[in-house]
Amino acid sequence: MVTRIKLRAPVIFLVLAAIAIPIELLPPEHHSSIDTSIDISHAYVNVLGFVPVGLVLGEFGILRAVAAAALMSGLAETGQLVMLYRDASVSDFVTNVLGALLGAAVSAHWQIRSPTLRIDRWTASFAAALALALVALVWTGQGPASTRGATSPGTLEASWKLNETGGRAAFDSSGHGLNGRFSTEPARASGVMGTFAVFDGKKEHVDAGRPTALRLAGSMTITAWINSSSFPSDDAAIVSHRSAGVGYQLDTTIDQGPRTIGFKLSTVCGGFMGRFGATPLAVGEWYHVAGVYDASRRTLDVYLNGKLDDGSLSGPVMGTQRSSRGPTYIGRRSDLDGFGFAGSIRDVRIYSFALTNDEIAAVMWGESVNGTAVDRSGASVASNTKQPGDSTGRSPQCAPISEPGDQWIPLMAASIGVLVTVACIGFWPSASSLLYLFPSFAAGLLLLPAIAPNVPSFNLWLIPLVTLAGGASVVVSVRRSSDSNWVEARRAQTFESRGR
Numbered sequence: 001m002v003t004r005i006k007l008r009a010p011v012i013f014l015v016l017a018a019i020a021i022p023i024e025l026l027p028p029e030h031h032s033s034i035d036t037s038i039d040i041s042h043a044y045v046n047v048l049g050f051v052p053v054g055l056v057l058g059e060f061g062i063l064r065a066v067a068a069a070a071l072m073s074g075l076a077e078t079g080q081l082v083m084l085y086r087d088a089s090v091s092d093f094v095t096n097v098l099g100a101l102l103g104a105a106v107s108a109h110w111q112i113r114s115p116t117l118r119i120d121r122w123t124a125s126f127a128a129a130l131a132l133a134l135v136a137l138v139w140t141g142q143g144p145a146s147t148r149g150a151t152s153p154g155t156l157e158a159s160w161k162l163n164e165t166g167g168r169a170a171f172d173s174s175g176h177g178l179n180g181r182f183s184t185e186p187a188r189a190s191g192v193m194g195t196f197a198v199f200d201g202k203k204e205h206v207d208a209g210r211p212t213a214l215r216l217a218g219s220m221t222i223t224a225w226i227n228s229s230s231f232p233s234d235d236a237a238i239v240s241h242r243s244a245g246v247g248y249q250l251d252t253t254i255d256q257g258p259r260t261i262g263f264k265l266s267t268v269c270g271g272f273m274g275r276f277g278a279t280p281l282a283v284g285e286w287y288h289v290a291g292v293y294d295a296s297r298r299t300l301d302v303y304l305n306g307k308l309d310d311g312s313l314s315g316p317v318m319g320t321q322r323s324s325r326g327p328t329y330i331g332r333r334s335d336l337d338g339f340g341f342a343g344s345i346r347d348v349r350i351y352s353f354a355l356t357n358d359e360i361a362a363v364m365w366g367e368s369v370n371g372t373a374v375d376r377s378g379a380s381v382a383s384n385t386k387q388p389g390d391s392t393g394r395s396p397q398c399a400p401i402s403e404p405g406d407q408w409i410p411l412m413a414a415s416i417g418v419l420v421t422v423a424c425i426g427f428w429p430s431a432s433s434l435l436y437l438f439p440s441f442a443a444g445l446l447l448l449p450a451i452a453p454n455v456p457s458f459n460l461w462l463i464p465l466v467t468l469a470g471g472a473s474v475v476v477s478v479r480r481s482s483d484s485n486w487v488e489a490r491r492a493q494t495f496e497s498r499g500r
Contacts, residue, residue, distance in 0.1 A: 001429070001480050001481065002118065002480070002481060003118070003119045003120075003425055003426075003429050003478065003479075003480050004116040004117060004118050004119065004478075004479050004480075004481075005116060005117050005119060005422070005425075005474055005477040005478055005479065006056075006114050006115070006116055006477040006479060007052075007056055007115045007116060007117055007477070008056040008057070008114065008115075008477065009473040009474075009476055009477045010418050010470070010473045010474055010477060011052045011053065011055075011056045012053060012056065012072070012473075013414060013418075013469060013470060013473040014411065014414050014415060014418065014470070015049065015050065015052070015053055015072065016072065016076070017410045017411045017413070017414035017415075017466060017470070018049065018408070018410070018411040018414075019049075019073075019076040019077075019080070020072075020075065020076040020079055021410035021411075021414075021462070021466060022079070022082070022083040022084070022086070022407075022410075022459065023083075023084070023085070023402050023406045023407045023409050023410060023455060023456075023459060024083070024084040024085070024402045024406070024455070024456050024459060025082055025083060025084060025458075026082050026083065026084050027084075030084075032080075032081045032082065032087070032088065033081075033088075034077075034081070034088045034089065034090060035087050035088065035089040035090065035091070036089075036090050036091075037089075037091065038091045039089075039091055042091075042092075043091065043095045044095075046091075046092050046095035046096050046098075046099060047095050047096075047098055047099035047102065048099060049096070049099060050069055050073070050095075050096045050097070050098075050099030050100045050103065051099045051100070051102055051103040051106075052103060053065075053068075053069050053072070053099070053100045053103060054066070054069060054099065054100035054101060054102060054103020054104035054105070054106070054107065055103040055104070055106060055107050055112060055115060056103075056114075056115055057069065057100070057103075057104065057107075058103065058104040058105075058106070058107020058108055058112060059107065059112070059113045059114060061104075061108075062101070062104045062105060062108055065100060065101075065103075065104035065107075066097060066100050066101050066104060068100075069096065069097055069099075069100030069101075070093075070096075070097050070100075072096075073092070073093050073096035073097060073100075074093060077089065077092060077093050083407070084402065084407075085402070085404050085406070085407040086407060116479070117422075119422060119425050119426045119429075120426055121426055121427065123422065123426050124422065124423045124424075124425070124426020124427050125423075125426075127419040127420075127422040127423040127426065128419070128420075128423035130419050131415075131416050131419035131420050131423065131443065134412050134415055134416050134419070135416060135443070135446060135447065137412065138409065138412055138447055138450055138451065139447075139450040141325065141405070142325070142450040142451050142453070142454055143212055143215075143325070144212065144215075144453070145212070145215040145216070145217040145323040146212050146213055146214070146215050146216055146217065146323075146352065147217075147218075148213070148216070148218070148352040149216055149217075149218035149219040149220055149295065149351075149352035149353050150216075150217045150218025150219070150295065150320065151218070153353070154218070154219060154220075154351060154352035154353025155351070155352055155353070156174045156349065156350075156351050156368075156369070157174060157176065157178070157213045157214060157216075157350045157351065157352050158172050158174050158176060158178040158208065158213070158214065158348075158349070158350045159172060159173045159174040159347075159348070159349045159350075160172055160173075160180055160206065160208075160330065160347075160348045160349075161173055161346065161347055162196060162197045162206070162330075162345060162346045162347070162348065163194055163195040163196060163346060163347075164188075164195075164197075165188065165195060166185070166188070167185065168181055168182040168184070168185050169181060169182075170182060170197075170206045170208075170330070174349075176213060178208060178209070178211055178213060178214070180206040180207055180208040180209070180330065181206065181207050182197070182204065182205070182206055182207075183203055183204055183205050183206075183207065184203065184204060186198055186199065186200075186204050187200075189344065192286075193225060193227075193286060193344075193346060194346070196225075196344045196345070196346040197344065197345065197346070198229075198343070198344050199331040199340065199341050199342060199343060199344070199345060200340070200342060201229075201230065201232060201236070201340040201341060201342025201343075202340055202342075203340075204331060204340070205329050205330060205331035205332040205340065205341075206329065206330035206331055207327055207328075207329055208327065208328040208329065208330065209327055209328065210325065210326070210327050210328070211328075213352075214241060214328045214350060215241075215323040215324070215325070216241075216248070216321065216323055216350075216352055217320055217321055217322070217323050218295045218320065218321070218352065219293055219294050219295040219296065219352065219353050219354045220248065220292075220293050220321075220350065220351060220352055220353070220354070221290060221291065221292045221293070221349075221350070221351040221353065221354055221355040221360075222238075222239050222248070222250040222263070222290065222291045222348075222349070222350050222351075223288070223289070223290040223347075223348070223349045223351075223355075223360070223363050223364075224238050224239065224250065224288075224289055224290075224345055224346070224347060224348040224349070225286060225287070225288050225289075225344075225345070225346045225347050226238055226252070226286070226287055226289055226341070226343065226344070226345050227284065227285065227286045227287070227343050227344040227345075228252065228281065228283050228284070228341070228342060228343040229283065229284070229342050229343040229344075230283060230342045230343070231252065231254075231259055231283065231342075232338070232339065232340065232342070234253075234254065234338065234339060235249075235251045235252070235253045235254075235255070235262065235333070235339050236251055236252045236253075236339065236340065236341045236342065237249055237250075237251045237329065237331065237332050237333040237334075237339045237340070237341060238250045238251055238252070238289065238330070238331070238341055238345060238348075239328070239329070239330055239348060239350065240328070240329050240332065240333045240334045240339075241323070241324050241326065241327075241328045241329075241334055242264065242266075242324060242326075242333060242334050242335065243324040243325070243326030243334045243335035243403060243404065244324070244326075244335060244403045244404050245266065245270065245272075246266040246270050246322045246323070246324050246401065246403070247265075247266060247322070247323060247324025247326065247334065248263075248264065248265045248266075248291075248293075248321065248323075248324075249262070249263075249264045249265075249333065249334075250262070250263050250264075250289065250290075250291045251264070251339070251341075252281055252289075252341075253276065255274075255276060255314075256276045256311060256312055258280040259280055259281045260276050260277035260278065260279065260280060260281060260309075260311060261276065261277030261279075261281070261289050261291070261302045261304060261309060262274060262275075262276050262277070262302075263275045263276075263291030263292075263293075263300065263301075263302050265293060265300070265321045266321060266322040266324075267315065267316065267318040267320075267321065267322060268318055268320040268321070268322050269322070270322055270401045271315055271316075272314060272315045273300060273313075273314065273315040273316060273317050273318065273321075274300070274313070274314045274315060275291070275300040275301060275302050275310060275311070275312075275313055275314075276302070276311045276312050276313075276314070277302045277304060277309045277310075277311050278309050278310060278311035279304050279309050283343075287304060287305060288303075288304070288305050288306060288363075288364040289302070289303070289304060290302065290303040290355070290360050290363070291303075292354050292355055292360070293317075293321065293354060294354035295319050295320060295321070295354075296319070297354075298317045298318065298319050299317060299354075300313065300317050303360050305364065306360055306361040306364040308357065322401075324403065325403055325405075325454070326403070326404075330345060330348055331345060335404065347366065349363060351369075355369065401454070401456075402454060402455055402456065403454070406451075406454065406455065409447075409451060409455070409463065410462075410463070410466050413444055413447060413463045413466040413467045413470070414466050414467065414469070414470040415470065416440075416443050416444070416447070416467055416470070417440040417443060417444065417466065417467030417468060417469065417470025417471045417473075418440075418470040418471065418473065418474055420439050420440050420443045420467070420471065421436050421437070421439070421440050421470070421471035421474040421475060422474055424436045424439050425474070425478065429480075433475045433478065434475075436471060436474070436475050437468060437471050437472060437475060439471070440467050440468050440470060440471025440472075441464050441467060441468040441471070443467050444463050444464030444465070444466065444467030444468060445464050447463055447464075447467075448460065448463065448464070451463065
């Protein structure tokens with residue numbers, strides 16, 4: 001006996017999982033609208049995504065296939081009006097329908113009838129490997145924040161001198177191996193500060209990746225030497241781990257009027273807490289800048305040229321900060337374009353503890369400060385006095401907050417359910433159809449520990465059901481026959497279609 005599955009149900013379900021299942025609904029204070037602009041760079045993704053829909057529906061005729069795809073896309077775009085990280089778009093609807101039309105035309109031209117996939121042990125092995133890879137991708141993308149500086153002693157996490165004479169590598173001299181990489185090989189210059197990289201404010205930046213060590217939830221300090229060649233119309237990010245409104249960022253900013261230092265973090269509930277400098281910055285001058293967050297004392301300070309430069313404080317300072325799961329960049333914001341730094345940056349350091357006045361001054365002159373783990377939980381730091389607006393209460397308990405990229409979790413869950421079921425059918429072809437559903441549901445349960453801290457609880461229960469539905473889409477599509485019977489059936493279909 002030969003086992004095959006018709007691809008119609010799995011393909012349609014995977015497309016719906018990608019565009020119609022929300023990971024989080026819009027908060028009540030947010031309002032969504034239909035986007036009528038045309039995004040050419042994104043259009044090809046929509047076209048390619050709906051080509052398989054046209055292929056599997058093509059046997060019903062081009063008009064019916066396109067009408068069904070239009071209905072699917074229209075319902076999905078309407079639903080996206082209430083989904084976080086989704087934008088209902090006329091352009092998406094048009095390109096989805098165009099993709100389905102292309103797939104249906106291909107199906108009609110080559111007389112493709114009910115595309116099928118033969119399942120054997122090789123197919124099962126490939127499906128199992130791909131399912132494991134997707135599970136690993138979900139787990140690695142949802143990793144925990146660092147405990148250093150929060151519940152364990154802090155240390156120097158990363159130190160990028162940015163004084164390389166060539167190449168795209170930005171070497172980490174902290175000993176932790178957190179080497180970064182320039183987006184392109186930057187221009188270099190030399191002067192009284194030695195050799196340093198020159199950033200163009202547009203495309204040039206350093207990508208330090210997504211290491212757990214830089215996902216800080218407790219005390220921290222960021223220091224750097226900067227020399228701006230020009231200022232953008234908004235913030236110029238020096239070091240950014242800020243994505244979707246959470247995470248930390250040291251920048252130059254005009255948020256309070258004149259261009260000053262800005263040190264921005266997120267409270268444990270995702271609210272904003274930021275300290276702004278008091279001294280206006282000028283183009284063409286070297287400054288040593290630092291941002292210091294002391295979680296135990298609930299203080300937030302900025303330093304300019306080794307001296308405290310506190311201006312206004314925005315938001316309550318909590319005893320825990322909320323880390324981002326985005327990458328860490330030098331010279332641009334983590335999640336947005338248009339916030340690039342134009343000029344020179346050198347000697348960037350990230351500590352997972354709060355440096356004192358004297359230590360900030362030492363770092364300014366290039367000295368090494370506490371390269372090994374340090375516990376500052378009970379230290380007395382004279383410079384870090386309370387400021388108006390500081391919070392002294394206990395940190396509140398907050399609901400999980402998803403981030404950009406999490407909207408693809410339903411698609412990955414559905415894909416895992418499909419792949420696990422295909423693998424089970426290939427390895428145990430004679431088993432009962434209902435038994436194939438248990439592994440797909442179990443695979444969904446396996447994802448829960450990874451995504452539970454980051455996905456709202458109202459939608460958390462949906463993930464195992466999505467993997468189960470993915471498995472069910474395969475089970476209802478199973479066709480078993482002998483090779484000869486299948487060949488004869490395909491020939492009959494071909495003759496019938498030609499006779500029409």
